[in-house]
Amino acid sequence: MKKYASGKVREVYDLEDGRMVIVTTDRISAFDVILPTMITDKGKVLNALANFWFDYTKDIVKNHMISSDLKDMPVEFQKPEFEGRTILVKKLKMIP
Incomplete structure (x- = not known):
């Protein structure tokens, strides 16, 4: 898994298929x-x-969220330590 970015509290992994995994530490x-x-x-x-x-604002503004369910994650993230802290998202172009 290719780590795309490491922030103050999050790790971001690029799946290289238009999706990313974000892990909140x-x-x-x-x-x-x-x-x-x-x-x-x-x-x-x-x-x-x-x-x-x-989830609450998804009808007002589109967001990048695909899933927070571990079964939807790549196999590398389907482990107990990632439960509740991992989301699968669409890779988007950031607006500065």
């Missing part, structure tokens, strides 16, 4: 610095909040 950051301590399940909470708003 338990990392924390302050002032653009990733701190050494993690917060257990922070990634799951952050991912659940994002998924709620993507």
Whole structure:
């Protein structure tokens, strides 16, 4: 799996078929610095909040969300440690 980007709290993987996988981690950051301590399940909470708003507003504005179900993910992400923190999305061109 090709890692496309690594952010403060998310890892993004390019599936090279027009889709990407985004994994929300338990990392924390302050002032653009990733701190050494993690917060257990922070990634799951952050991912659940994002998924709620993507679903809630999907009739107002289109978004990139395809699925948050692990069974829809590539085999590499169908593991318990990715449950609740992984989303499959459409690869889109970002508007600056």
